[in-house]
Amino acid sequence: MTGDLDERVQFGIEGLDAMLGGGLLHRSICAIVGTYGTGKTTFALQFVYEGLARGEKAIFISLDERAEMIHDDIRRKGWDLDGYLGTSLYVVKLDPTDFTVAINQIRDELPRLIRNVGATRVVIDPISLFEGIFTDDAKRRQELYRFVEMMRDESCTLLLTSETLQNNPYASKYxxxxxxxxxxILLRYIRPSDLSEVHPAAEVVKMRGSNHSREIKPYEILKDRVQVYSEANVF
Structure with a gap:
């Protein structure tokens, strides 16, 4: 990758890349925010696998599921894993309940790992578990800001997933x-007025430095891919 300001990093989800004006900006930081069951991890895995298919290297850091479960998720989609694992793809499970270890690994060891691997795509799933380590709001804000600023020095595009607030499907947990x-990117459920069926929908709420779609588009999680219907409407 050249690192040009206008260079795009594609998700490999055709409809979503169209909504993003061709993809994420290179070396930018993206958050996928959604309630449970909206497929945040699946979107993240597709982002990683698209990079692998393009000859890139990726790191997937799970704060929730074991590495073996992530491997199984990839294999169930019919995607080749053995050709990448340990050479182009590195899946790391961190324990957010161990405060000192989690902080040190994310703050100190992650940048070193990115550089040693040469990773151009990095996922943390979900960042809300890292935020939850801190019981003080001011400390939480300070540590998240420090982490984001640290990651801006790395030559990678970072994708974070986050749960929503319990009573607000439009905001991240904290x-x-x-x-x-x-x-x-906000993932949520939209229920028509007749209450007949719930539709999952994606929206690009914010994108610095680039034009993007402001429409809400339906999506579907299929066995082997995510499909965002950028030409369709949710109503």
Missing amino acids: SLVEYMVDTV
């Missing part, structure tokens, strides 16, 4: 990450 990243 209402912080969307203010600190460059791009926010």
